[in-house]
Amino acid sequence: MESNQGLLKETWHFYKRTLILVSRGSKIYYAWCFFLLAIIITGLIFYLKQHEMGLIETNMTDQVSWGLYIANFTYLVGMAAAAVLLVIPSYIYQFKPIKEIVVLGELFAASSIVMAILFVMVDLGRLDRVWHMLPFIGSMNFPASLLAWDVLVLNGYLILNLFIPIYLLVKFYYRKEPNWKFILPFILLSIPWAVGIHTVTAFLYNGLAARPFWNASILAPRFLASAFCSGPAIIIIIFQIIRKVSSVHLEDTALYKIAELIAYAMFLNLFLLGAEIFKEYYSGTVHMASFKYLFEGLHHHNALVPWIWSAMAMNVTAFILFLIPATRKRLSTLNIGCILIIIGVWIEKGPGFVIPGFVPDPLGEIYEYVPNLVELMVSFGIWATGFLMFTLLMKVAIPIETGEFSHTEYEKERTYLKHH
Amino acid sequence: MSNKNCSRREFIRNLSVTALAGLSLPLLSSCSKEEVEDFLQKHFLQMTDEEKKQVIAKLERRYLEQFGRKFQISTKEALPETLWGYGLELSRCIGCRRCVYACANENNTSRYARQIHWIRVLRLKRGNLINLEDSEHYYTPETVPEKGFIYLPIQCQQCQNPPCVKACPIHATWQEPDGIVVVDYNWCIGCRYCIAACPYKGRVFNWAEPNLPKDEVNPIVHYLGNRPRMKCAVEKCTFCIQRVRQGRYPACVEACPTGSRKFGNLLDPKSEIRYIIERKRVFRLREDLNTESKFYYFFES
Numbered sequence: 001m002e003s004n005q006g007l008l009k010e011t012w013h014f015y016k017r018t019l020i021l022v023s024r025g026s027k028i029y030y031a032w033c034f035f036l037l038a039i040i041i042t043g044l045i046f047y048l049k050q051h052e053m054g055l056i057e058t059n060m061t062d063q064v065s066w067g068l069y070i071a072n073f074t075y076l077v078g079m080a081a082a083a084v085l086l087v088i089p090s091y092i093y094q095f096k097p098i099k100e101i102v103v104l105g106e107l108f109a110a111s112s113i114v115m116a117i118l119f120v121m122v123d124l125g126r127l128d129r130v131w132h133m134l135p136f137i138g139s140m141n142f143p144a145s146l147l148a149w150d151v152l153v154l155n156g157y158l159i160l161n162l163f164i165p166i167y168l169l170v171k172f173y174y175r176k177e178p179n180w181k182f183i184l185p186f187i188l189l190s191i192p193w194a195v196g197i198h199t200v201t202a203f204l205y206n207g208l209a210a211r212p213f214w215n216a217s218i219l220a221p222r223f224l225a226s227a228f229c230s231g232p233a234i235i236i237i238i239f240q241i242i243r244k245v246s247s248v249h250l251e252d253t254a255l256y257k258i259a260e261l262i263a264y265a266m267f268l269n270l271f272l273l274g275a276e277i278f279k280e281y282y283s284g285t286v287h288m289a290s291f292k293y294l295f296e297g298l299h300h301h302n303a304l305v306p307w308i309w310s311a312m313a314m315n316v317t318a319f320i321l322f323l324i325p326a327t328r329k330r331l332s333t334l335n336i337g338c339i340l341i342i343i344g345v346w347i348e349k350g351p352g353f354v355i356p357g358f359v360p361d362p363l364g365e366i367y368e369y370v371p372n373l374v375e376l377m378v379s380f381g382i383w384a385t386g387f388l389m390f391t392l393l394m395k396v397a398i399p400i401e402t403g404e405f406s407h408t409e410y411e412k413e414r415t416y417l418k419h420h
Numbered sequence: 421m422s423n424k425n426c427s428r429r430e431f432i433r434n435l436s437v438t439a440l441a442g443l444s445l446p447l448l449s450s451c452s453k454e455e456v457e458d459f460l461q462k463h464f465l466q467m468t469d470e471e472k473k474q475v476i477a478k479l480e481r482r483y484l485e486q487f488g489r490k491f492q493i494s495t496k497e498a499l500p501e502t503l504w505g506y507g508l509e510l511s512r513c514i515g516c517r518r519c520v521y522a523c524a525n526e527n528n529t530s531r532y533a534r535q536i537h538w539i540r541v542l543r544l545k546r547g548n549l550i551n552l553e554d555s556e557h558y559y560t561p562e563t564v565p566e567k568g569f570i571y572l573p574i575q576c577q578q579c580q581n582p583p584c585v586k587a588c589p590i591h592a593t594w595q596e597p598d599g600i601v602v603v604d605y606n607w608c609i610g611c612r613y614c615i616a617a618c619p620y621k622g623r624v625f626n627w628a629e630p631n632l633p634k635d636e637v638n639p640i641v642h643y644l645g646n647r648p649r650m651k652c653a654v655e656k657c658t659f660c661i662q663r664v665r666q667g668r669y670p671a672c673v674e675a676c677p678t679g680s681r682k683f684g685n686l687l688d689p690k691s692e693i694r695y696i697i698e699r700k701r702v703f704r705l706r707e708d709l710n711t712e713s714k715f716y717y718f719f720e721s
Contacts, residue, residue: 004430007430007431007434008434010431011431011434011435011438014431014435015438053628053629054626054627054628054629054651054652055610055625055627055628055652056533056534056627056628060627061627062615062621062624062625065612065615065616065625066612066616120611123611123612124609124610124611125608125609125610125611125612125625125626125651125652125653126608126609126610126652126653128459129607129608129609129610130609132463132590132592132607132609133589133590133609138590139463139466139590139591139607140589140590140591141586141588141589141590141591144586145586145587145588145589145590145613146587147587147588147589147611147613148589148590151589166432170431170432204613208583208587208616208617209583209619209709210583210616210617210618210619210709211616286551286553289553357616358616360553361621362552362618362619362620362621363540363542363552363555363557363574363620363621364542364551364552364553364554364555365555365557365621
């Protein structure tokens with residue numbers, strides 16, 4: 001009885017302290033959070049309108065039946081996969097703050113997956129029927145449908161990436177050394193699982209014989225290569241923010257190593273893309289139409305052309321910046337490279353990948369899709385949700401890791417020590 | 421030590437229980453009884469006969485209210501020893517689109533914002549049949565046929581090896597024993613993966629609540645076919661399941677002024693469709709994709 005009451009007290013204490021932690025911060029922190037909240041609320045208002053009227057509120061049609069939402073989804077699955085894959089080099093290169101990197105990587109992956117899942121949810125016409133997808137309760141078409149696979153692996157990945165950091169953080173909260181024998185297999189499992197989610201997402205497109213643009217076996221490797229560019233690029237930037245606003249210490253050399261890794265990945269990405277472009281243009285069959293639409297424009301429809309060429313320019317520039325040691329090892333050029341990659345890869349494997357799959361459609365019709373305001377605002381809302389979620393998670397996780405936020409017993413100790 | 425472990429576990433349990441309780445509260449908001457019923461409605465193939473009757477009764481009430489007409493909603497199952505097949509004689513088709521509008525009238529498709537058609541007629545320059553990139557979908561001449569063009573009507577090809585059925589993550593679409601690919605409109609979640617998977621553009625989506633004027637409604641319907649649909653569910657040609665299971669021809673076959681459209685049972689050696697397959701030069705669209713379509717195009721032999 002008594003211990004139960006103690007526990008309830010501890011639970012209450014944890015919540016209270018968490019609330020205090022998230023509600024207190026610098027002016028910049030407040031500004032950032034309210035900025036995100038404003039975007040989230042705007043996005044939600046637009047989404048409610050779409051939910052009420054149906055997907056007619058978007059610019060999608062029977063010709064281009066997936067648009068900005070699924071483009072963002074594809075990109076974010078890559079982000080989620082790459083964040084965890086970063087755990088491997090951090091082991092190999094023996095970065096000092098390894099536990100921070102594991103926890104940060106996994107929480108970043110969890111936030112990206114939440115965004116990816118939200119993008120699928122807003123793309124569904126009938127959100128009220130989403131329970132039909134639940135295993136055992138609904139009627140999942142497993143293993144035939146790749147979408148059923150994707151639901152399983154993405155949710156499994158989300159659970160894994162919440163379980164590991166929560167386990168570690170609770171241990172740190174109790175000031176206990178984590179039982180590495182117990183948790184390490186899960187951390188190791190999350191690495192092939194990360195490859196798995198991106199491969200399954202690639203197969204989702206890859207398996208459709210009706211869409212020659214996607215029906216290429218190079219897709220899964222290309223997805224992984226580009227994910228290895230965009231994921232680490234955003235992590236380099238997040239690392240710099242974290243070491244600025246918290247007491248976590250991260251060396252510049254760790255950032256340079258990650259940038260070197262990005263250079264290799266970007267080379268592979270450009271090479272695979274080149275291989276695909278060669279095959280399409282040299283053989284020159286009618287299946288080239290989508291490539292032509294993307295890179296040159298088709299029958300005077302060329303909405304994507306400036307986008308894809310900017311993406312190409314950004315990716316190549318970033319590749320060169322990260323290849324040359326002098327520019328890689330200077331924070332200003334490093335950050336420029338990261339931003340170029342984040343945007344360049346987004347264009348290439350987001351809209352630049354999803355939309356040409358539908359143009360021309362199987363009966364040769366060309367509908368030029370450009371997302372409308374509803375799609376843009378809902379998308380911004382989801383991105384803001386992910387950023388806010390990650391910010392708040394970090395606000396709690398970092399103090400736990402550095403020992404500033406821990407079990408009541410130790411806190412008493414700390415205040416005692418402080419006062420004497 | 422073990423005590424500590426135990427208390428830590430309970431701490432985590434406490435955290436999750438309180439979080440779950442907080443999350444489920446907004447879900448307990450009030451819903452009407454019919455909304456709850458709709459929400460919990462089972463997959464058509466998992467309903468008992470009694471449950472089917474209740475659902476039909478509910479739909480009849482709803483349609484009466486919505487359209488002011490008494491509906492006859494059939495759930496008639498496939499006839500034994502039947503596999504439906506379709507024939508279309510390209511050399512006769514004049515591109516008049518009477519089939520398109522007969523289909524819309526029969527099948528209660530949305531008339532405007534957005535208009536939905538299950539049949540699409542493509543106009544092709546003579547000399548070309550496979551590469552559809554130069555096809556014209558929205559031709560509007562004074563009269564048809566036009567010199568120098570041929571017409572290629574396309575609708576769901578009722579594949580025996582349907583990529584859409586394979587793609588659907590939740591079994592909302594399946595192949596009936598008579599070969600017709602149907603959709604449970606109440607089970608579809610509107611993910612549109614089937615649309616991406618179909619090489620014939622045989623599937624269309626209700627982007628908004630369908631607009632079906634009261635005086636244009638066809639009240640003789642099948643649950644898996646032409647009953648009025650709802651927003652954000654996918655739909656497609658069913659070879660007029662409500663007609664063919666009652667021994668009638670599909671509406672497009674009846675409407676064709678040139679007799680280009682043929683229909684029959686592939687398992688019956690004496691059927692017209694078997695006669696065509698055995699004696700004419702038939703081909704199927706995109707045979708290379710191994711969809712095993714049951715829609716045979718042919719020319720005068």
